[in-house]
Amino acid sequence: MERLLDVRDMRVSFRSGKTSVEAIRGASFHVNEKEIMAIVGESGSGKSVLTQSCLRLIASPPGQIDGGEVWFCGRDLMSLSESQLQRVRGREISVIFQDAMTALNPTMKIGDQITEMLLQHLRMTRADARALAEEILPLREEPEKIAQWLQRNLRSSGERLAEDTVALSGFLREKEPRGPIEQWLLQRGAYTRAQAREEAVRLLASVKIPDPQKRIDQYIFQCSGGMRQRVMIAMALSCRPRLVIADEPTTALDVTIKAEILDLLAQLIRSLGTSIILITHDLGTVASCADRIGVMYGGQFMEQGTSREIFYETLHPYTLGLLQAMPRLDLPRGGALSTIPGNPPNLNRMPSGCPFSTRCRYCMAVCKEQQPPQAEWNGHTVRCWLYDPRAAQQKELFDAEKERLHVRNDA
Amino acid sequence: MLKYVVRRVITAAITVFVLATVTFFLLKLVPNGLFADPNITAEARAKLYAHYGLDKPVFEQYLVYLRNLAHLDLGESIANPGRKITTMILDPATGNGLPQSMRLGLCALVFSVPMGIALGTLSGLNRGRALDKALIGLSLVGISIPSFVVATMSVTVFGNILGWLPTTGFSTPKEMILPTVCLSLNPIATIARLMRTSLVETENADYVKTARSKGLKRSRIVVRHQVRNALLPVVTILGPITASLLCGTFVVESIFNIKGLGCYYVESISDRDYGLVMGLTVLFGTFLVVANLTVDILYGLIDPRIRLKR
CATH class of the missing domain: 1.10.238 (Recoverin; domain 1)
Structure with missing residues (x-):
């Protein structure tokens, strides 16, 4: 399959005064044509920073891209000039942000915010x-x-x-x-102003906003939460981009609206033949719709694979922890939810070894000292010392635990 | 929006009423030394009291004052017998007084508002660079140097030493330059500083990141997304600035010998012309209130969140 976006060894750091923290520490991933790629991770794992860096959207200073390549349609986006990149942003790769209330301009009509984009790119x-x-x-x-x-x-x-x-x-x-x-x-x-306006009405209708003729002249604060996110989606899709980065598009929404918005997004993306990077901290959200999943932790990908692989052939202890932490309706009520003990590592004091070593149940001596190499089986990649031949014993424990989870799931 | 405006207008009217009342009673508290001159006989004094209505009980005086005020009649000047205060302030014959002050104020306003916004924007967009630092330094100077220093210095330099510009009056364009610039420095600096801070804040706003993610050109992001949002706090201080500029300024008017309200105010206090003091105070207050009211309405026009709130 053809790779639409290929991100190689991204490194991003944030500077404050004289100290600098590494937020992304050598992350690589790719997105295939017409695919939903989900990036999952806890808050602070670097999901948003990584994807926004691909379009050089992080504020700089304090942010700084220290290295890496972002190949998109035969070009390395990192080597483009700002004005060349402007033609990629919005037109070929667009972004849906988490909170549409703050991400849309409060003093500009909804319609104007959409048409300005159309006029910028399609004139x-x-x-x-x-x-x-x-x-x-x-x-x-x-x-x-x-x-x-x-x-x-x-x-x-x-x-x-x-x-x-x-x-x-x-x-x-x-x-x-x-x-x-x-x-x-x-x-x-x-593309005249009037045509752009017509197109904006059509776009609003396509995201199932009732009465788009009226809505187009309203402001964002006059819309409900779900409506705002629909506007955001309509805007992001307005120039028919080849890739959409959806940065936690449903986190700010009610559970009921969440499913609706995700369905709508998936449906539109499929009909346009667009790929999408879906960022979320909730594995459950992506279970049904993602083609591939990347699990991030401490600015790196711990595991990447197809949805099936991530859910049923889990390789990394962190992924397993996330799966175990998903609330289940079939277990007796009143039992404590399973959690991963501890907190995500402080970026200022990253362990010199595996970032997850401080919380890992299968942690070995080597984990604390050296970063694990990346292992790969048919595109299913993992960064963990368990897959070193010398860790066979520890790996058995992990496999047994995994077995237990899947037996429970199957029952 | 209509409800919003009506509510604001009512509040403004109440404020003016309270102001007029407080001014009246405060001036009654001042020991009335106006006719204390030992050369005036008791009989003459009684006549004067009767003439100005000062022989009546205070509360009755207050009612008369309010009734006259409602008819925009501020009574008769004490220092200039026979002249109506209203005529003195408006002075249609000579063009002195309020019209003169307003001309000066308008010039300064028209000069300082765009200037301040432009400089603030320039500074904010070049945050941290040399230009920004220079502009911050200049605005600090503009705020901290009092206007009498600027005015006297510019009179000395441009008027006396270089001889480029006239230093008195305010009728020909050339005469207007120095007073306008002197009066504008402070508001320019104030507006520029606020605009800069406000613009820098929008730099990190989510909607600006969205605008960048849409592939818009930087110029468009600045003009359509940043400046408009950054203007909101700036508009707030335009009210008091406008009022203070339009109502005449003691120092600049005195130094450049411009017969405006500021000049009158200073004179009326030294003349103990309480009627004129009272009239000017109420006028200044009303101006401030009206300016703030205008700002509130303007705010509604710029910020749809206020305009459309029910």
Whole structure:
């Protein structure tokens, strides 16, 4: 499968005065095309910092990206200039933030916040038209590819798509197609304020906001919590990005609305063919919808694999702890919930070995001293000393514990 | 919004009423030495008391004062017998008094508000850089140097030594420059400092991060997202600044010999012209109240959260 986003060995630190703390300590992960990748971890494990760093969104100072590569569609985003990155942000990779109340501008109408994004990215300049014409020329006489290209770049759909395809194919049959195509693109792509507004209404309707014509002229504080998050989603999807980073999109919501919003998001993402990075601290949230899951702890990925692998072939003690900590309805009432003892490590005083060593039930001497290497089986990766051949005894204990959990689950 | 405005207007009216009452009784408490001159005979004094209505019981005087005030009649000046205080303040014939003060104040206001906002924005956007530090230093100077120092210094330098600008009056454009600039320095510095702080605060706001994640250009983020939100606290201090600028300023008017209300205020106190003192105090107070009222309404226009609250 093709990798859409490939993040390699990201390192991010925060400086305050003379001290500096490492928030992300060599994290690598990737997102495939049309996939829901979930990143799970406790508060402070670095989920948001990692993903926001991919778009260089963290405030700098104090934040600082110390190293790493972020490959997206053949480019390393870390090496792009700010203005090049601006064309990626929102248009190709967009972000849904946790609390829409603070993440949306309180003094700007909902509609304006959506249209400003459309107008920023989808307004066609002469240079854009020239560049796009360049892309079309090699597609000569291949209506299928032309249609695909139109869907991607001009967002044509339905009858419009058929018309556009015919028009473009017509131009391409001419001797000197470049000029007419540029002209046509300029006309076709000129996104007026009124059109952007229409599109915003359509977007609000697509996230099931009732009465979008009215809502568009309202402010964010006039909406309920679920409605706000819908606006946020509509905005993030407005330019049909290839990747959406959803940073705890449902944490601020009621449990009932939570499921609704997640369903809506998953449905829209699937229909657009977009990939998504879903950040959450709740494994239960992602159980049903994620294709792959990465478990973060102390600024690193402890384990990454498909949903199945994470839930049923758990490799890391931390993941197992999270699974055991999920509340269950089938157990007798009144029993204490299972927890992972202790707190996440202080970033100022990270253990020199495995970050989880201070809380791990299977901790060995080596865990406290050296960072575990990453082991991999068919894309299922884990960072743990248990998978060193010398730790066979300890691993048996872990496997037995895992067995117990799964037997319970199956019952 | 209408309810909001009505409520504000009623509060403002009550404030003005209380102010007028307190001013009246406070001035009654001042030992009335106006006609204490030993050269005045008892008979003449009684006549004067009767003329100004001072022979009646205090409460009756208060009622008369209120009734006249409602008709915008502030009585007769004591220092300038025969002249109505209202006419002195408005002075349509010579253009002195309130019109003069307002011209000066308006000039200063029009100069200082955009200037302060622009400098504050510039400083906030370049936080930590040399430009920011220079602007902070300048604004500190602008706030801490009293206006009489600035005014006298600029008169000396630009008027006497360099001879570039006239130092008295306020009618020709050239005459307007020095007083306007002197009067503006303090408000510019105040506005700039507040604007800077406020803008820096928005820098870390979630919605600014969202705006960046949308791929907007920096200029658009600053103008549409940051400045507008940063203006809210700045608008609050515009009320008192406007009132103090429009109502005349003792120092600048005195130094540049501009016959405005500030000038009158100083004179009326030394003349013990209590009617004029009372009238000017009520006028200043009303101005302050009206300015604050305007700010409250303006606030509603900028911040939809206030406008649309039921």
